[in-house]
Amino acid sequence: MQDRTDLLEEQIDQWRSYLRRRQTIHSVEISELEDHLREQVGVLEAAGLASDEAFLVAVKRLGDLDALTREFAREHSGRLWKQLMVSSSGSGEPLAAARRDALVAFCLAAGAAAAVKLPQLFGIPLHGDGGFYLRNLSFFVLPLLAGYFAWKRRLHSRMWRWLVLGFGVAAVFANVYPLAPQSSSEVLTALHLPIALWLVVGIAYAGGRWRQSEGRMDFIRFSGELFIYYVLIALGGGVLSAFLVMTFHTIGINAQPFIASWLLPCGAAGAVVVASWLVETKQSVIENMAPVLTRLFTPLFAAMLVTFLAALAWTGHGVAIERDLLLGFNLLLVVVLGLLLYFISARDPWARPGAFDGMQVVLVVSALLADAVALWAIAARINQFGFSSNRVAVLGINLILLVNLTWSAVLYIRFLRGRGSYEGLERWQTNYLPVYAAWAAVVVIVFPPVFGYH
């Protein structure tokens, strides 16, 4: 009998936490429903049902949970927006956990902000020779961020060691080479180190699920949402700074030095952690932001590229070969890849191919054609330009993206013709993540000695 009641309590617990995840039903309402459920179970048990049977019948009589949450959402329509503020929707234990989580996140954000100013204590000024800050930008924030996730996911000490090792090795390679100040090697290191270390953050984020495709896909989703939150926070910060300057100007105080040496660097570092925490906390509410933007811009980008190709064919103009030509096309491929990734991340893998899938294929194929034209144009002249570290890095990224998108297009077309599964496409993208990090690591570790630290 004791087992029976325990089992019932466990089932009710599960049911409660399931409802709690639907953020449109508040905890007071859940306790009201729970009282109902318990009374119904009691009546059914008195009528001779076993407690687990009684529980099933009682839950069934409450009605379809989707329909129920919809009704609640309709009655409390303001609530979905209120969710954007961090609400104390849980009670008791979850609330304490949420508070602790917030506390840790804000402490880490403060830590990141302080870390930016730390080198100044050792006589390395922020606005002096920027090289040190440029190379070590990642180390002010990313270790703290990885630490936050490692703490949150309760990683094994073995995993902790790997994370520390990853950051340690990166820190050594970022600082050990005698890079010429302002050289392109230094700029390349500064640009590629965060990419490589972002993978380390991803391993912490995914916890034990990094080896699973779903775990890596969650990290892709997280990255997209983080980017959006970060941009929003940055916009807010810009507005704040503008008002700060304006109001203090009226009383004859120049606030710009404060902004340049404190608010901007510390804010930019702390905001990464805060934005990550927000994405984590508010995951279920606006996780659709990146996919919505994707849906909006996929047709526009596809139309732009198709028109470009048509104009290219029609006018017969060659592509003007300039120094930054490939860089521009790299950015284009990154955007297209982003559109593809965030479309994939939100698409129901079981849905039948639709018009939007066709649009994605048009987008990817036209981007590939455009890039091929650019590559063709530059290949002829590459000897003339010579192989500088910059050019090799840009060319390498272009090839990596080209391979990814080409195979994506093949997999996508196969899926559209019913000869491949959507999962294959998803898996290809998530398996490809380490390639970016590996290339970034090569640029940081191998390039400087090969190109003479210039």
Next chain:
Amino acid sequence: MGIGKDLIAASSIPIVLAILAEEDSYGYAILQRVRAWSAGRIQWTDGMLYPVLHRLERLGHIAARWEVAESGRRRKYYRITARGRGQLAEERRQWQAVDATLRSLWGALLVPVAKAAR
């Protein structure tokens, strides 16, 4: 015999108000009263009662309080307000008008309806 979704939705407010006009009550007991009064003809999905209660509470027709029931559980009791009684009287007037109209129609149509049914 089932009753259509729209009719259930429309009738839920006067039914809940009328039951609460009898005496203060809580969700599960209200549903029991609905079953008893309708002799089982009206079957609500249990959960759907609560959004209706919350809407009435928001409109000020009923007021809620938490009490500890004899089982030791916290339970939310609802009480009809003066405004709710006014609403109930208004609903009653409207439903009686509909009911009276339908009654006289049924009387006039008795023969043709029966024929069609046969």
